[in-house]
Amino acid sequence: MTKANNLPGPLKIFHGLGAVAYGIKDNGFSVFLLIFYNQVMGLDAGLVGTVIMAALIFDALADPIIGELSDRTQSRWGRRLPWLYSAAIPVGIAWMLLWHPPALGHTGTLIWLFGTAVLARFLIAMCEIPSIALVPEITPDYDERTILMRYRLLFAWGGGLLILIAAYGVFFTGANGVSERSGYDGYSLTGALIMTGSVLISAFAQHRYVAKPSPAARPAHSLGQALFEMRETLSNRAFVILASAALFGLINQGMTFALSNYLFAYIWQFERMEFLYYALVLFGSVIIAFLSVPAVSKRYGKKGGAIRYAVVSLSVNLALYGCYIFDLVPGGKSNPLPLFIFGFAIFAYAAAIGMIILIKSMFADVVEASQAETGRRSEGLFFAGYFFTQKCAAGIGTFIAGMILTFSTFPEKAVVGQVDKAALDMFVMLYMFALLIIGIIGILILRHFPISRESHNERLRALNTSAESAS
Template sequence: MASAVALPRSLKVMHGLGSVAYGVKDNGFSVFLLIFYNQVLGIDAGVVGTVIMAALIFDAFADPIIGELSDRTQSKWGRRLPWLYAAAIPLGIIWLLLWHPPEMGQTGTIIWLFCTAVLARSLVSMCEVPSIALVPELTGDYDERTRLMRYRFLFGWAGGLLMLIFAYGIFFTGEKGVSDPAGYDAYSVWSALMMTGSVLISALGQHRHVAKQSPPAPRGAGLGHAFAEIKATLSNRAFLWLVSAALFGLINQGLTFALTNYQLAFLWQLKQMEMLYYAVILFTTVIVAFIIVPPLSGRFGKKNAAIVLALISMAFTAALYGSWLLDLVPGAPSAPSILFMFALVTIANSAAVGMMMLMSSMMADVVEASQQETGRRSEGLFFAGYFFMQKCAVGIGTFAAGMILTFADFPQNAVPGRVDVAALDGLALYYMGTVLVLGLMGISILRHFPISRESHNERLRALNTSAESAS
């Protein structure tokens, strides 16, 4: 059973560092990939969104297999580290290929996008699923898991935002901005180095803490038995409530990221330096969430705190885009107030990040709920199931972003300041409406999550008693 003792901060930092790769990947897929294949390579936004969604859903089916194999891995370094050491370098190579399609026709480029996207996402899973599965292994404490999970979000967002700062401040400073093909060469190289380096350094930094002989896995052999266990484990009631609720929040996240460049460049008309300020604002929101989540969780519990934060995020998102539609944004539409936008985004995003921190910590608590039912600890499988849903959600969100652009009649090769106001209004309206509908659906489901601090602690006592009786 994982210890309830507070973990050293150095271990938390090394553990969180591994999520830099996930943040860089999310930044690339959600912020730049759509606009790269659409505005740089000239493929229709709806087609690109559809291909990315198909690739991510196809790739997502590998996640439960990766989680189950990770749970079954037998080595002197434990169940997780071998995956981190093996996948890091191939991940960097495939990432470079994703942003460097060879000269070919549109059909060939679409196939290239699909294949490299599947491979890149699968390799990220081989790093992220074993890494995050260490959380419930490192600590069984209800609140310490939240404190540890914060570091994953802090470093994950830091990795993505650092690449965003590099992109807006260094790589895309020319006249073409994020439509400059040359900028993507430097972007892809540096992001690949960050992904590979962070995974390897994180694994080495945790090695002495987690490199122990894998516990015996008294399970049957054969592919059929493995799939039967996957089905039984992922049928856990708490897991199903949590992933169903998270699905809607993560669709919103994928939608928001995919439309980021369109909103910043065309709706809010940010200049290059203001793009950098925006990245700093986003990182500030992660720090705010990092600070406020533990006291909120301690006072209200994880579920109730997550619901409160979700409502706050939705309210301020509606205030921002509702103000645009009602002509209440100072200076809009020709010169909208950046300070007005920054203020509302700071509150909305701080709450959204805090909500996702709490929901990830709730997933760690599902491990013992399942263990009590099945007698198995399946950390890797549960988080792989969570990532399966997340990838599907991000793909759906990216697809929805492409559809919103199509419905808004948003032009290709658009120039900031020259887009018709009707198209901008359509972008704001469809985005706001989608976020609110999906957010309310997610909250209505999350209310049914059954694990509280009290039930978790009681479950730990029961499992410890059973373990002592068996020894």
């Protein structure tokens, strides 16, 4: 474990680089997958949303197993690196399959979507869970963990935005935009190459810092005992509260991104260049979050900072779409001013990203809280629990997005400017209602998270004293 406040700069950068693959996967699932299978493949949005939700939840059940196996992995390179080396190439292949369904008919295409979605996300989990589980191994420091998470989020969002800019600026420039099937050939191939490359480069570059023989293996247990230990670990009160709060925050994120192409194309009527500007606005949001998190965390702590970010993001989003409903947008509903929309979006997204950075850093702090109770360090299992939550949330968010489209009678093969205004208004109102209810529940749960800077540092002192006494 690297000493606190002494992390080498290259380690921070290359550790963060590994999250690029996750960002590209997240962008594809959140922004393009629903519209690809709905508008390009011609499947019902509600059915597509349901299948994506089922695939993500089914896949998420494997995450705790990956985390537990990662915690128990024995090698001369440590517990995490073997997973990164073995999954990097298969994840690129699975990504290509997801966007190239053969001619199977509606039912067959839904089955293909389910199978390839599960496979792609399972392989990403084999990369991401061991990678992020390195954070509490690398440093015990309360603030340094936040720094590592800042870099991971910077690269994850950077990877997602890189492919988003390429999508709007290179691959989907035809008359049909994101509804043009041929554009997904270049989009998927580019994503696959970057995903595989980023995981391998990150692993190779971190090798000199983290490749150490695994700690002594845990005693072999029966399957029943292993499952009991997993349940005991994941029953930690701080973890349950944090995972529950994260679930609702991530549902809102998943729903918003699944609907983003519909919102920007049909509500705000963006042209191609405005989609590119939107990608730059997102990147600006990432930078604002990256720069603001240290000060916010220092002043309010991780929990207080995350709650404040959540309130700001929810309020700004609701204000923007409230302006649409009450026709307060400059230019009106027929010709809305993009700068007005971008002004709201940059702060809403920056606050949402800041919240996610702090929540992920809080998950790292749960490791020692559990260790004090059980005597086991379970970094991989806890972050697997986080990804289980995230996948469930993404699936539920996409399902809700599909239901919003269905209940607002949003048409398939819709043409910008020709969708019934009553359907658009209902679409926005249902989106706002879901955003408000889900967001408030998440904030109320997060208020009960018990770990602060002071309690974390006190716990570290107690664990260190216990370790010294035992040696």
